[in-house]
Amino acid sequence: VAVPPSLIAESISRISIIFFAGLIAxxxxxxxxxxxxxxxxxxxxxxxxxSLSALCEQMFAFFLQPVYRENIYxxxxxxxxxxxxxxxxxxxxxxxxxxxxxxxxxxxxLLSHLERLHDAILDCSQLRMxxxxxxxxELCANELFVISQAINGELTAMIKTIFRKKKSCNNGKITxxxxxxxxxxxxxxxxxxxxxxxxxxxxxxxxMLSHEITACQLKDNG
Amino acid sequence: VKITIVRKRILIISRWLNRCPFALQQTLRxxxxxxxxxxxxxxxxxxxxxxxxxxxxxxxxVNQYMFFRKGLExxxxxxxxxxxxxxxxxxxxxxxxxxxxxxxxxxxxxxxDNWFLETxxxxxxxxxxxxxxxxxxxxxxxxxxxxRDRLGAVVLGAVVGTICGQLIFPFNVIDEFQKKLxxxxxxxxxxxxxxxxxxxxxxxxxxxxxxxxxxxEQTLRTRPGTYPEWVYEVGFNPGLRSGFRFFLIxxxxxxxxxxxxNYLVAGEIDDKRLQEIADYISVATERNVELITLLISxxxxxxxxxxxxxxxxxxxxxxxxLNRVVxxxxxxxxxxxxxxxxxxxxxxxxxxxxxxxQLVTALPTSDCYKH
Numbered sequence: 001v002a003v004p005p006s007l008i009a010e011s012i013s014r015i016s017i018i019f020f021a022g023l024i025a026x027x028x029x030x031x032x033x034x035x036x037x038x039x040x041x042x043x044x045x046x047x048x049x050x051s052l053s054a055l056c057e058q059m060f061a062f063f064l065q066p067v068y069r070e071n072i073y074x075x076x077x078x079x080x081x082x083x084x085x086x087x088x089x090x091x092x093x094x095x096x097x098x099x100x101x102x103x104x105x106x107x108x109x110l111l112s113h114l115e116r117l118h119d120a121i122l123d124c125s126q127l128r129m130x131x132x133x134x135x136x137x138e139l140c141a142n143e144l145f146v147i148s149q150a151i152n153g154e155l156t157a158m159i160k161t162i163f164r165k166k167k168s169c170n171n172g173k174i175t176x177x178x179x180x181x182x183x184x185x186x187x188x189x190x191x192x193x194x195x196x197x198x199x200x201x202x203x204x205x206x207x208m209l210s211h212e213i214t215a216c217q218l219k220d221n222g
Numbered sequence: 223v224k225i226t227i228v229r230k231r232i233l234i235i236s237r238w239l240n241r242c243p244f245a246l247q248q249t250l251r252x253x254x255x256x257x258x259x260x261x262x263x264x265x266x267x268x269x270x271x272x273x274x275x276x277x278x279x280x281x282x283x284v285n286q287y288m289f290f291r292k293g294l295e296x297x298x299x300x301x302x303x304x305x306x307x308x309x310x311x312x313x314x315x316x317x318x319x320x321x322x323x324x325x326x327x328x329x330x331x332x333x334x335d336n337w338f339l340e341t342x343x344x345x346x347x348x349x350x351x352x353x354x355x356x357x358x359x360x361x362x363x364x365x366x367x368x369x370r371d372r373l374g375a376v377v378l379g380a381v382v383g384t385i386c387g388q389l390i391f392p393f394n395v396i397d398e399f400q401k402k403l404x405x406x407x408x409x410x411x412x413x414x415x416x417x418x419x420x421x422x423x424x425x426x427x428x429x430x431x432x433x434x435x436x437x438x439e440q441t442l443r444t445r446p447g448t449y450p451e452w453v454y455e456v457g458f459n460p461g462l463r464s465g466f467r468f469f470l471i472x473x474x475x476x477x478x479x480x481x482x483x484n485y486l487v488a489g490e491i492d493d494k495r496l497q498e499i500a501d502y503i504s505v506a507t508e509r510n511v512e513l514i515t516l517l518i519s520x521x522x523x524x525x526x527x528x529x530x531x532x533x534x535x536x537x538x539x540x541x542x543x544l545n546r547v548v549x550x551x552x553x554x555x556x557x558x559x560x561x562x563x564x565x566x567x568x569x570x571x572x573x574x575x576x577x578x579x580q581l582v583t584a585l586p587t588s589d590c591y592k593h
Contacts, residue, residue, distance in 0.1 A: 076471050077454045087443040115435075119485035122478045123566075129475060129573060201569060204562050208485075 037100040041107055044092040046159050048114050051086035053155040056121055058082045060148035062128040063137050079125070086118055110162075113216040120209040130198035139188050140199075143181040147206065150174040154213055174210045178203065247391045255282035255386035259379055266378065273304070273375040274382070276357070280350055281383025293387065297380040299351040304376055307358030308369035324359055328352055399466055400521040402450040406473060407521070409438040411514040414480050414574075418507040421487035421567075422500050435484070442477065468584065472577050479577070483570045489563045498547050499564065502540040506571050509536050513578040520585055537575055544568050 029036065058079050062068050068075050090111070097107045131137060137144070150173040182203055190196050259278035263271040277300055284293035314320055363369055416434045420426040442449065452458065453466040509531060520526055548561040 072471065073454055073467050076474060077451070080451070080474055084443060087439050090439070091443060116485060116488070119481045123482035123485050125478060126482060126570070126573065130569075197565070197569070201562075201566050204566065 034100075037096065041093065041096040041100045042162065044089060044096055045107065045110060045114075046162055048086060048089040048093055049155055049159045049162065051082065051089045052114065052117055052121065053152050053159070055079070055082040055086055055118070056151050056155065057148065059121055059125045060144060062125065063144050064141055064148070066134050066138075068128070069132075069134060083118075083122075090114065090118075110216070113212065117209070117212050117216060120205065120212050124202060124205040124209055126205070127198060127202045130195060130201075131193070133194070136189070136193050139192060140181055140184045143177065143184050147174065147177040147181060150177045151209070151213070158213070158217060174206075174213065178206050178210060181206070251386050251390045252279060252282045254390055255279065255383045258386060259382045262378060262382055263375075267375070271375045272361075273372050274379040276354075277376045277379025278383035278386070279379075280353075281380050282387045284384065284387050293380075293384045295347060296350050297376075297384070299347045300354045300376055300380070301373060303351045303354030304358050304372050305369065307355050308363050308366075308372065311359060311362035312364065312366070312369075320359060324356065327355060395462060399450045399453065399469075403470075403473065404518065404521045405441045406438075406449075406477075407514055407518050409434075409441045410473075410476060410480060411511055411518065413438045414483070414507065414514070415511055417480065417484050417487055418503065422496070422504060431484070438477070438480075465584065469581060472581050476574060476577055479570050479574050483567060486563055486567050486570065489559070491560050491563055495547055495560050495564065499540070499543045499568075502536070502543040503567070503571065505536045506540050506575070509533055510571065510574050510578060513575075513582055516582055517578075517585070526585055533575065533579060537572060540568055540571065 058075075062075060062079070065075070093107065093111055093114075097104055097111065100107070154174060185196075185199050185203060189199050193199055255278045256275060259275045260270060263269065263274045267274070277297070280300065281293055281297060284296060310320060310323060314323075358372070363372065413434050416426055416431055420428075420431055450466070450470060453463065453470055458466075512529070512531060513533070516526065516529065544564060548564060
């Protein structure tokens with residue numbers, strides 16, 4: 001059956017309209033490519049920080065949840081998932097950094113700090129392997145909870161202010177919370193814990209983590 | 223001759239399909255399940271039976287990584303949804319009451335999942351039940367006979383979905399686990415060596431460390447199905463479950479220790495103090511690498527080679543060297559940051575040794591493996 005010429009003409013006109021619409025979209029993307037790239041990079045950095053916050057929260061769940069010992073596989077799997085989320089977010093940052101000349105240097109600095117933050121969190125998480133008894137952790141549960149809240153608060157504040165000129169650089173809460181844990185260590189844990197060295201190392205790791213958060217904020221400010 | 227050629231071609235295609243990404247394999251499973259369900263539906267019901275196809279679609283999501291028991295549980299959830307919705311629509315005729323009951327079911331399911339279970343193990347069950355229940359209420363039945371027909375279709379759909387989910391792209395659990403874990407262990411070994419060499423100033427650049435770190439991250443940052451996460455699934459082979467999970471968790475912990483070590487070695491340390499302990503750290507790391515190599519060799523060749531080295535004295539020597547360098551009392555550790563760094567690093571090496579020895583001890587002997 002022969003197709004009427006009018007129908008062919010209509011089809012061609014429709015295809016050309018769609019083609020031109022696509023061309024306009026592509027051109028606008030090309031013109032504003034830098035803006036798109038920068039905003040995508042910013043979004044992926046925010047996502048990385050938010051994954052770090054989730055990772056940190058999950059790490060404190062090991063210490064604060066009494067059911068951890070009965071559900072080791074479940075908690076470990078959740079922790080693994082959070083780590084993978086962070087790694088995937090970091091991969092996106094690296095990919096977007098390659099195509100974003102503007103702010104690349106700043107993003108690279110942030111990237112290395114995020115990696116260090118991740119490593120510092122994993123360093124803190126070693127406590128769960130070194131202290132097998134939840135009763136020992138219960139002795140400092142309040143302090144751990146406050147530290148967890150302070151770190152998450154600081155990371156959430158960092159997500160909100162990343163790449164902005166107005167900053168809030170104050171991790172005083174974390175320092176106060178760590179000091180409280182240290183006091184607890186000197187008064188209680190040092191005597192009662194089967195392996196006090198594990199807590200010494202944990203407190204030191206927390207201090208380094210706090211230092212990393214400050215450094216990350218300062219670099220972002222700079 | 224023709225049969226041989228066809229066989230060869232089928233073999234090539236099946237090998238190619240087995241190498242396909244997980245997403246493609248899963249899509250093909252679901253497509254096969256839905257198509258087979260449509261054929262079965264025409265054969266038994268002379269029409270497209272919605273319930274049969276829906277159940278086959280849902281159950282095809284239960285692939286080999288999720289295992290048969292989970293499929294059975296989900297099928298029970300669907301059957302329960304159909305029966306409850308059927309009884310409700312037959313006995314209650316006020317639409318408002320039905321809506322309230324549906325809301326109560328969904329909200330209570332949500333609350334149950336969130337409050338009473340600190341695990342999300344039942345999430346999929348509640349989701350499937352809710353979907354089935356909502357559909358069954360939306361298309362009400364008038365008689366028990368119709369519920370029976372619907373149940374028949376659900377059971378047939380469950381069979382079709384499970385068969386397609388389990389039999390398309392089958393795999394050997396043990397081989398698959400070893401295959402997936404091998405690149406992780408290889409990357410782990412390389413990263414650990416590089417970190418320690420950098421710490422001991424053996425000419426390793428930051429670029430090299432970053433490159434090797436990226437390699438490890440790449441092996442971990444995997445697509446679904448390329449990292450053996452499925453050993454955590456409910457219903458995974460009870461005979462293998464505890465062993466595989468134990469192995470995977472310990473490997474994860476090893477990775478964490480290595481990232482932690484990477485963080486520690488970035489700190490500044492006095493050269494004089496480092497020199498006093500450098501040799502001992504080097505020897506202990508070599509032993510750890512040797513243990514990882516043993517694991518790699520086992521996964522590659524499926525046999526354990528005899529080890530001649532001693533794995534206790536080097537750690538004792540390391541401890542003695544550390545005691546010579548750092549002060550005895552814990553209270554004095556804060557005075558010099560180097561002390562804390564060295565103690566943390568040595569502790570990481572010791573923790574790693576402990577985990578590695580546990581893993582090596584847990585390896586099956588060649589006789590066990592054959593069985």
